[in-house]
Amino acid sequence: MKVFTTQPFQVVYSLFEHEYLGYLFESFVVQINSRNHLTLQHQNISAKNAAEFASRLDATDFKLVALMDQIQQDAVFKRFCTKKMTLSEFFLKTYDPEKGDKVLQETIQRYMQTRMAKILDLLANKKVFIMGKDGEPTWKAVTLPPEKATVLFHFRRNEENTHYFPTIKHKGEKLEFQYKDAVLVCNEPAWLLLEDKLYSFEKEVDGKKLQPFLNKKFIVIPRKVEETYFTKFVAPLVESFDVYAKGFEIKSERYQPQPFLTFSEVSSGVQAKDMFQTRSSATDRNLVSEKILFNLAFQYGKYTVSNAETKRISVNIEKTPDSYIFHRLIRDVNHEKEFLKKLSDRELEVKGGKAVLDKSLAFSWLNQHAQELEKQGFVIEQANGQGSGGAKNYFIGEISLNVGITENNDWFDIYGTVRFGEFEIPFIKLRPYILNRKNEYRLPNGQIAIIPEEWFTQYIELFAFSEGEEGLTLRKHHLALINDLQNGNLATVTMTRKLEKLREFEEIEDKPLPEGFKGTLRPYQKAGYNWLHFVKDYKFGGCLADDMGLGKTVQTLAMLQHRKENGADSASLLVMPTSLIYNWLNEAQKFTPQLRILNYTGTYREKSASIFKHYDLILTSYGIVRLDSELLKKYYFDYIILDESQAIKNPNSNTSQSVRELKSRHRLILTGTPVENSTMDLWSQMSFINPGLLGTQNFFRNEFLKPIEKDKDEVKTKKLHALIKPFILRRHKSQVATELPAKVEHTTYCSMTEEQEQAYEETKSYYRNKILKSIEEQGANKSQFMLLQGLMKLRQIANHPAMADPNYEGESGKLKEVIRMTRNVVAKGHKVLIFSQFVKHLEIVRQSLNEKKVAYTYLDGNTKDRQAQVDRFQKDESIRVFLISLKAGGVGLNLTAADYVFILDPWWNPAVEAQAIDRAHRIGQQNTVFTYKFIAKNTVEEKILALQDKKIQLVTDLISTDETVIKSLTKEDIENLLS
Structure with a gap:
């Protein structure tokens, strides 16, 4: 019968x-x-139509209606029936007395009990009824x-x-519930329906403990099973509920708790993080990765x-001989919490009685806090009887x-003592322990001391x-390391006044120029000359790393002229790429004509x-050093x-090894780019000027x-x-060469031709699918070669598909624009340097220039x-264009006749491009230098340009590498490059 909302009504x-599901509410x-x-x-009413009656329903009613929907037979059927069958078939099969599904019955029972408990808690002050057999609510x-x-x-033990048996009281009065048709509406926790009243219980009694007594006075426990029954049933009952005993004793006992903190190794193969909340070391130091369980x-x-x-x-x-004593220990929970807080205050978070730390961190914690905690009442010891049964016996004393x-x-x-x-x-x-990251040191008594992680x-x-x-x-060149140790109170340092003065110096002493030097030095060049004296006087090797052209x-x-005039008793050796020999000869003739110079090159x-x-x-050249190493050393x-000392950037090359074997009183390297491809470039060059400064190659790598x-x-970088x-003097052109004319940079975007665009899209689709699949299956590291291969192809097509x-x-499209601008620049009387990383590209440009005469x-x-x-380019007015490969002509050339520079194919490292530009923008240049970077639109070139700002955040001026950028590309970056 429909209830009208326009007239008064009541929710009940x-x-x-239910035949199978037990007691339910509707x-x-x-x-x-x-x-x-x-x-x-x-x-x-259900959740579907409850809104119609909202005028007389409160928030609790809506919760109750939703919960009651969940326990109706239709809802249970939909939730638990996994096979195609009717509702009646499901219940008949599941609850069949002989063949029924006991596991499913228990699952449904837990589901129902949870919701019935919630419903009963919400029914206070609501209209509650028992439904009539005719369905009358x-x-x-x-x-x-x-x-x-x-x-x-109650327990009464006799011979x-x-x-x-249990007794129940309500408001101090005993309830007679046995043989009174009482029923347990819910078991977990118990709700008892007795004479039209629904009773709940303190201490959340389990209804199963009351069920047997609804129609039974007591249960008899035979003597032969009483010990088992007392242990498994009575003891838990005594822990949780009020128990009256006759024939055996229940003693309530209170003591002051003493905390015991034990530690042990987590056995191998156990996933500690799956068992406990763990805390691991903040830094991955490749130490022993075992865990310690507290x-x-x-x-x-x-x-x-x-x-x-x-x-x-x-x-x-x-x-006892004739009975039992139940010792009912009442824990001092508040006192226990105080001890837990003492551990938490010291950053040991104990959850569920346990904490897991990395071994090195665990023993660092023990060394720092054990003694203090023991004074506050803790007992701290290794579990398993101090290393018995084959386990290690760890030392946890003072270090x-x-x-x-x-x-x-x-x-x-260096001297020192560890206690x-x-x-x-x-x-x-x-x-050997520190260098090999081994943190276990065996003491003379056999105990294992853990070396502190710091x-x-x-x-x-x-x-x-x-x-x-x-x-x-x-x-001596490790003075910076000595300073760090002293400043960190990690070592006591004693040194001479000369070195003390070096540590405290504020400015480098000014040195007079040698008499035989012809010419003048700009202020920053004079400062560089003084710095060369500074590293020489302290017997250090130096790296003069000024920008190109300074x-x-x-x-x-x-x-070198100063050394000649001040007692150098042997010759100096200057090693360089072959292409720079004549430049050095010319400069020496100009500035130091008194130097006796041998050109040790040629067949x-x-x-x-x-x-x-x-x-x-x-x-001499690097090639000659390699060939004549036995003679030169x-x-x-x-x-x-x-x-151009980056020539020895590969420490394992024959050139590097040959150069390092040479003997000298002083060592110096000159370079505008100490790092080209990898931070290892730096190790190789610094190890030449100051052997051992950066440790072994393997140490430096790790x-x-x-x-x-x-x-x-960032910490390692600093x-x-x-x-x-x-040992490095690095000055930027913008800092010191203020007299240089301006340098104006442009980016010229070129549209691809239709055929070029088609070739590009086909190649991009092929490599995109291949690379992304490889990343998915093998990871980004193992896909780097394929990525580089794909990027190379796309860059070539962006330049000219014929490559x-x-x-x-x-x-x-790019070639058309390059030739157009070249002709335009030349027609106006300017000279231009055209750089490309690809010799193939230069050949194509060369062919076009020939056609255009x-x-x-x-x-x-x-x-x-x-x-x-x-020389032809610098002096011949009819030659207005110089085609140069970036690798061969990016260093050592003085091409100040040009005031335009074209970069045809940009790549990751702007420093390489800057070197090329510096062939023209250097001391001696009188005109503004215009640089044009040619970018093919809608290609990987454009995306590389966008990523440069994001990816090449130069750690310093010394560390900027293409390889580093490639390694740092995320999957999203790669997808974007190939999109």
Whole structure:
């Protein structure tokens, strides 16, 4: 019957018993008559139509209606029936007395009990009824007393057995519930329907403990099973509820808790993070990756209770000769929480009685806090009986370290002592452990001491850079490291006044120019000359890393002239790319004409070191050093100077190895780009001028290269720069060469031709699918070669498709624009340098210039007459164009006749392009230099340009590499490049 919302009505909740699901509630609205009585006119409501009756429903009613929807048979059928069958078939099969699905029955029961418990909690002050057999929802009213009932469990033990029964009280009065047709409407927790009242219970009694007694006076426990029954049933009952016993004793006991913190290794193969909330070390140091498990328990008298136990009362059974004593231990939870807070305050978060830390962090924590906690009442010890059963026995006593550093003649002596409790260990004994990241050190008594994790950071460089087996020594050029150790209170340092003065100097002493130097030095060049003296006087090697075009050559020649005039007793060796020999000869003739110079190059050079004594300066190439290494290493040079020293960037190349074997009093390198491809370039060059400064190659790779290039580790970056800073002089053109004319940079966007665009899109689709699939299957690292291959193809097509496909007969939008602008520049009387990374591209441009009858000079790696090409361009007014490959002509050339520079195919590293531009924008240039970067629109070139700002955040001026950028590209970056 429909209930009218325009007339008074009441929401009611009706209890009924389902054949299979037990006691359930259903929600109804009932019409009210003029006398405010409920009528027989009613209507079932659910979440679907409850809104119609919202005028008389509150928020609790809406919750109740939704919950009751969930326990109706239709809802249960939909939720749990996984096969195609009718509702009746589902219930008949599931609840069949013999073949029914017991597991599913229990699952449904848990589902129903959870929701019934929620419903019963919400029914206070609601209209509740028992449903009539005819479905009438308001057959009999039921009340829910607000006061909870209590249960007392009685045990009476005699010589033969034990009787067990409960009594129930409500508001202090005993409830007679046995043989009264009482029913348990809900078991978890118990709700008892007795004489039209629904009672709930304190301590959330489980209804199953009351169910047997609804129609039974007591249960008999035979003597033969009483011990098992007492242990499994009675003891938990005593822990949670009120129990009255006769024939055995229940003793309530209270003690002050004493915390026991034990630790043990987490057994291998166990995923600690799956079991416990873990806290791991903040930095990945490749130390032993084992975990330490802490367990917290409390000693109460002679009883031990794990902190993981949530029960406030713990029961232990003592069997006496003729009975039992139940020791009812009442825990001091507040006191336990105070101990937990002491651990939490010290950053050990114990959850569920446990905490897991990385081994190194765990022992660092123990060393720092164990003694203090023991004074506050903690017992801290290793589990498993101090290393019994094959487990390691760990030392957790006090650890201290004293390190001293004293200056000797040409090095520092390092000494130190480590104390592990009563044991004194020489500091040098820890060297292999620190260097190999092994944190376990066996003490003389067999215990394992864990080396504090911070020592691996604080002292790894000291051990890596020091030399000696019996005693440790450190070279003088490691002064920055000595400073760090002293400033961090990690070592006591004693040194001479000369070195103390070096640590505190504010400005470099001004040195007079040698008399034989012809010419003048600009102020910043004079500062560079003074700096060369500074590193020489302290017997350090130096790296003059000024921008291209700032006069590294003239500063170096001034120093060499000074050495000639001040007692250099042997010749100096200057090594460079072959193409720069004549430039050095010309500059020396101009500024230092008194220097006796030997050009030690060519097939017919006199291969004898004995001739060197007749010269002040030997000029040679990297190739000759490699060929004549056996001869050259027999001579002790005054200076060995490497120009364009990035030539030795690969430390394992024959060139690098040959150069490092040479002997000299002083060492100097000259370069505008100390790093081209990898941070390892820096190691190779710095290890030449100051051997051992950055440790071994393997050490540098692990400690600096990987953290800086892969992890962008700022701490490691700063540390590296602190180590190299005293030995590098780096000035930017914008800082010092203020007299240079302006440099104007443009980006010229070129549209591809139709045929070019078609070729580009086909190649892009092919590589995009291939690369993204490879990243998905093998990861970004293993896909780098394919990515580079794909990017190379796309860059070539963006320039001119003929570079990738010799059969291509169409045109290139970029080539058209380059030729148009070249002719325009030349027609106005300017000279232009055209750079490309691809020799193939230069060949295509060359062919077009021939067709247009535009004269040019040309230089790539195979050009034999380099200097002649340079001279022609500089002096011949009819030659207005110079085609140059970036690799062959990006360094060492002085091309100030040009005031336009075209970069045809940009790549990641702007420093490489800057070098090319500096061929024209250097000392001697009188005109504004205009630079044009040609970009093919809607290609990977345009996207590379956009990514440069995002990806190339130069760590410093020294570390900027294409390889680093490629490694740092995310999958999203790659997708964008190929989109």
